[in-house]
Amino acid sequence: MEITIQPLVALVAGILILIAPRLLNYIVAIYLIVVGVVGLFGRQLGV
Template sequence: MTMVTSAGPLISLIAGILILIMPRLLNYIVAIYLIVIGLLGLFGGHLR
């Protein structure tokens, strides 16, 4: 049986566990997420 998982839910699960362990980590996770989404929005179509 082959299990295929996507990265989104796995990253969310890991981030949620880390936030429960260290609540201050939430600031960094949100900041990194916003930066990555912003960069993908600006340059996503131009990287190919």
Template sequence: MHMLTNAGPLVSLIAGILILVVPRLLNYIVAIYLIVIGLLGLFGSHIR
């Protein structure tokens, strides 16, 4: 679980750079982020 907490800032940095380079990716990045957060919220307690 420690690896997952360290991945947050790295994913944010990569997403920010991609949005600066290709602004059209913003919709996809936000959508994927929301889906992942939603799935972790729903099924995160079942993974442990």
């Protein structure tokens, strides 16, 4: 079973938004940064 990082990050972000909606801006920003880093360096890391 292979788990990719993007769906996992999206799931965690969604749960955090449901728990603390005030953190929406920070959660979205962190999600975009993580997805961007994985997209840029994912091939080098073997992800």
